[in-house]
Amino acid sequence: MESTLVRIRDLAKAFGEGETRVEAVRGLDLELERGEIVLVMGPSGSGKTTFLSMLGGLLRVSAGEIWIDGTDIAALGERELPPFRVRTFGFIFQDFNLVAALSARENVEVALNIAGERGRPARERARSLLESMGLAGRLGFPVEKLSGGEKQRVAIARAIANRPVLILADEPTASLDSHHGAETMRLLRELAKEEGATVVIVSHDERLREVADRVLWLEDGRFKTLQALVRDPVCGMLIDPAEAPASIEQDGAQLYFCSRGCRDEFLAP
Amino acid sequence: MSVPLARRQLLFRRGRSLAGVAGIAAALLLVLALNAIFAGINDRLTAYIDRSGADVIVAQRGVDTMHMTQSALPEQAAAAIASLPGVADAKPILYVPAMIEGGDERGIAYLIGDDSGGAPLPIASGRRPRAGEIVLERTLAERLAAGTGSSVRAFGQDFRVSGEVDGLASILNSVAFVRRQDLARLLGSVGVVSYIFVRAQPEIGAGELAARIEASIPGVTASTRAAFASSERRVVGDMTTDIVRAMILVGFVIGVAVAGLVAYSVTLSQIRDYAVLRALDLRVRSALALAVAQVGATVAAGFLLALALVWLLAGLLPRLTPTIVLAIRAADVALALVVAGAVALAAAAFPVVRVARVDPASVFRR
Numbered sequence: 281m282e283s284t285l286v287r288i289r290d291l292a293k294a295f296g297e298g299e300t301r302v303e304a305v306r307g308l309d310l311e312l313e314r315g316e317i318v319l320v321m322g323p324s325g326s327g328k329t330t331f332l333s334m335l336g337g338l339l340r341v342s343a344g345e346i347w348i349d350g351t352d353i354a355a356l357g358e359r360e361l362p363p364f365r366v367r368t369f370g371f372i373f374q375d376f377n378l379v380a381a382l383s384a385r386e387n388v389e390v391a392l393n394i395a396g397e398r399g400r401p402a403r404e405r406a407r408s409l410l411e412s413m414g415l416a417g418r419l420g421f422p423v424e425k426l427s428g429g430e431k432q433r434v435a436i437a438r439a440i441a442n443r444p445v446l447i448l449a450d451e452p453t454a455s456l457d458s459h460h461g462a463e464t465m466r467l468l469r470e471l472a473k474e475e476g477a478t479v480v481i482v483s484h485d486e487r488l489r490e491v492a493d494r495v496l497w498l499e500d501g502r503f504k505t506l507q508a509l510v511r512d513p514v515c516g517m518l519i520d521p522a523e524a525p526a527s528i529e530q531d532g533a534q535l536y537f538c539s540r541g542c543r544d545e546f547l548a549p
Numbered sequence: 550m551s552v553p554l555a556r557r558q559l560l561f562r563r564g565r566s567l568a569g570v571a572g573i574a575a576a577l578l579l580v581l582a583l584n585a586i587f588a589g590i591n592d593r594l595t596a597y598i599d600r601s602g603a604d605v606i607v608a609q610r611g612v613d614t615m616h617m618t619q620s621a622l623p624e625q626a627a628a629a630i631a632s633l634p635g636v637a638d639a640k641p642i643l644y645v646p647a648m649i650e651g652g653d654e655r656g657i658a659y660l661i662g663d664d665s666g667g668a669p670l671p672i673a674s675g676r677r678p679r680a681g682e683i684v685l686e687r688t689l690a691e692r693l694a695a696g697t698g699s700s701v702r703a704f705g706q707d708f709r710v711s712g713e714v715d716g717l718a719s720i721l722n723s724v725a726f727v728r729r730q731d732l733a734r735l736l737g738s739v740g741v742v743s744y745i746f747v748r749a750q751p752e753i754g755a756g757e758l759a760a761r762i763e764a765s766i767p768g769v770t771a772s773t774r775a776a777f778a779s780s781e782r783r784v785v786g787d788m789t790t791d792i793v794r795a796m797i798l799v800g801f802v803i804g805v806a807v808a809g810l811v812a813y814s815v816t817l818s819q820i821r822d823y824a825v826l827r828a829l830d831l832r833v834r835s836a837l838a839l840a841v842a843q844v845g846a847t848v849a850a851g852f853l854l855a856l857a858l859v860w861l862l863a864g865l866l867p868r869l870t871p872t873i874v875l876a877i878r879a880a881d882v883a884l885a886l887v888v889a890g891a892v893a894l895a896a897a898a899f900p901v902v903r904v905a906r907v908d909p910a911s912v913f914r915r
Contacts, residue, residue: 338828366830377825379554381561386552393551394831402551438829 282350285445285478286312286335291344293330304330305501308344314445317472317479319488322498328482329450331498335480336448337365349445366395370439370477374451376431378423378438384410384430385419388438395442409437413467429460436467440475447471449481453488465491514542554826555842558819565815566847572811573851574858576804581859581885583797585875590793592876593719594785595778597659600717602669603640603746604755606777607762613772613780615644615659616721620743626766627745633765635753640665641742643732649685649725651693651701658689658723660703662732667714675712680728683708687715688871689723703727704735718872721785747771801888808851812844817903833905852889856882 291308294301305327312318322328333339334354335346341354348368356364378387388406392398397405410419413433423431432452439447449468453461469491472479481488489495496503510521513535521527524536526543537543559566592599598606598615606613607630608620624641631639643662648655661667666677667684675697678684683703685695695701695710702708708727717724733739749758759771772780823836831839863875 362830362832371828377821377828379557379822379825381557381822382552382554386557390552390554390826391829394826394829394835398551 283313284311285314285316285349286310287345287347288335289345289347291331291334291346292342293327293334293339294342303501305334307502310496310503312446312478312480314478315472315476317468317481317491317493319492319495320480320482320498321484321495326498327501328498332448332450332480332482335446336369336371337361367442368444368446370442370444370447372432372435372439372447372449372452374454376423376428376435376455378431378434380422380424382423383420384415384423384426384434387423387434388441391438391441397442405441406437409441410434413437427460428456429463432456432460432464433467436464436471440471440477443475445477447477447479449479449483451483451485452481453483453485458487461485461487510536512536512538512542514546555839555846558822558839559843559846565818569811569815569847570850570854573808573848574854576807576811577852577855577885577889578858578862579800580797580804580888581855581877581881582862582875583793583800584881584884585859585863585877586873587793587797588876588878588881589874590720591782591786593717593872593874594721595781596717596719597661597670597724598774598778598781600670601746601774602748603774604749605747605759605762605771605773607639607745607747607766607769607771608743610768610770612770613777614784615744616781616785617646618784620644621738621741622743622745622769624740624742626769627742629766630745630747630762633761635750635758635761636747637750638748640746641729642744642746643729643736643738643741644743645732645736646722647703647725649683649689649693649701649703649723651695651699654693656689656692656723657721658686658725660732661724661726662729663726664729666728667726670714670717672712673715675710678708678711678727680731681707681709682711682727684712684714684726685710686717686723686725687713688718689725691871706731706735720872723872804888808848812847813903815843815847816840820903837905848889852885856885 288308288310291305291310292303293305294303296302308331320328320331330339334341337353337356344354346353351364353361353364379390382390385403385406388409389402392402392405407419410416410433413436415430415433415437418426418430423434426434432455439449447468452468453464456464465488468479468481471477481492510519510524512519515538519536519538521534521536524538526537526540528535528537528543528547535546537546594616607622607626609622612618612620622641627639627641630636640663645660647658647660649658649660668677672684673687675684683701685693685701690696690710690713693701697710697712699710700707701710703725708731714724714726729742733741747758747762749755753761755773755775759773759776762771763769823840826839827833827836859875859877863877867874
């Protein structure tokens, strides 16, 4: 199996015609590895949501290619796209976007139903996912009665129910307090590593840098810089090498630390 | 088995769903009630003719109605008709529209001079009239506060109320019976009758007998009871029921519009859910089925509620206004079903288009 899951080439999206034409996204190139977590940041109106919608096959591209697992979704027809989407993507939204009329379990189950899995297997899969996310006691709860963190966990369970290879998260921590935000970040990290799913997160939340393998900065419809974060070998925190307060060279490799304390602890006998 | 989405969404916001059902029920009730009132009015317009027991009604040539009509035949015509083969019985009656007065009240009635005192119509209370007596339709008796034994006046003549008949009053008029000789004296028309009610022998059809009478007796028009009642309804309808028909049409249009708006707003309030489901790749066809199922269930419940309410109304309204009765017929219920179907289609059309156009990407917009 190829390690690269997504290849994006010269991607562009324009809205309107003539004088009202606006290029939301232009000339984007990107590759995403399996199991990678990529955080896309940028100012409001920079094209993040447009990028995410195109990547998820919810919005047609104006130009370019989006290759996912060997399939160019920009070239897929209206009939081919939905079945591809349902087995490839999982969506996580800022507002959770759970169906209020359904219970926690039914919200997960309905995603399985839409994908063609029905009856007891679907119920059991939904139950098992929610239990693994610590929601065993909330299965039959109306989603309106769940806390923000619980709702987001239900949304994550729904997103991974059909075992997608690519999870697209739109501001997943924006509606959550710091405790539930951290919990969501931990879950996303686990998902990427345990399920081997690639996660693309669009967010303004700096806290998400901690779980991201890469941070992309999108501005005026283009990726301006591409920063590779590295992990502090002592505390595990992800840091920008350019801004690391301490670093050492060891066995030909450069190691970066979030603080001098971590570096000293690393060097201590 | 899948998650029952339509049922869950309907039951989730019960207040809103019930409001939708109530709105559609009110709209359909309007249609059903107006139809039933129209049918009731039509029934009552010809109640006396329908229940007279006559197979053929003979009138002066060219006359085939009673309302706002005069007919004069020689009394001997009854005997001549009675002697014809196929005739079981020929009963002459005198008829005149009259103002009946009782105390300070008065009301219009078909005053029928009938030797049988209205037979075969049953007497609801009291007995059939003798000389100087009158039988009143119950609603007229109530209006005039004229119970059995009291007196009323017609053409300046006092009559003692001997009893009541029931179920003959319409929104236009009522019915009263006196002895034919009493009415003939009052009108100064001794030896003249208005109509002759003819019963046929079992072996002959009403149409054939009517033709035979017209062929045998000069100067008469003989109509079957059904044809006579139909003419009566037509002549009254020309004057009054067109208004009711217009009301029914307006009611139908309002009903469809209200039901459509209710169904549209119910679906529109769930449009975010539809966008989420579409983003989860619920197919357009399935989303449409979901919307139509909810609209269909709402309209079905509204229809059943409207039917129950119109039945209730049919029981209550005659107690409040005895001249207005609701006649609920199988044909009218079937029509209402068609109306409900049309309402469901009309109501589903807008939301269906809206749901089909839902952009799944809209779930990313806030």
